[in-house]
Amino acid sequence: QVLLVESGGGLVQAGESLRLSCALSGRGEMLSVYTMGWFRQAPGKERTLVASSSRSNGATHYAGFGRGRCTISRDNAKNTVYLQMNNLQPDDTAVYYCAAGPFLGAGWAASDYSFWGQGTQVTVSS
Helix, strand or coil: CCEEEEECCEEEECCCCEEEEEEEECCCCCHHHCEEEEEEECCCCCCEEEEEECCCCCCEEECCCHHHHEEEEEEHHHCEEEEEECCCCHHHCEEEEEEEECCCCCCCCHHHCCEECCCEEEEEEC
16 A cells, blocks of 8 residues: 655745655655655646656656646656755645556556555645
């Protein structure tokens, strides 16, 4: 069983940055076998992809907000994936989720992933 635990969320002002972390654990589980994704969900809206990191070669993919203002990275030795977010704006306020799936590919859809963290709240004030 894979357990994902996000951290690093909080309250920031517009223009500031945050770095989210997601630690993967479980008996014998290794980050390297999973494609990892960061999603976000604002109240009343769908959960959407921010960025993903493929398991095969670590290739990264970004969608929407993720393009240009976010960087996803992974440290397989630490079983941890990160999301650096820059120049945050009030519209970026959402719960940010980490997800893992044992598949090859970009992982654009939430349905691609098998395991989810509990989410971490990011609130951006103007």
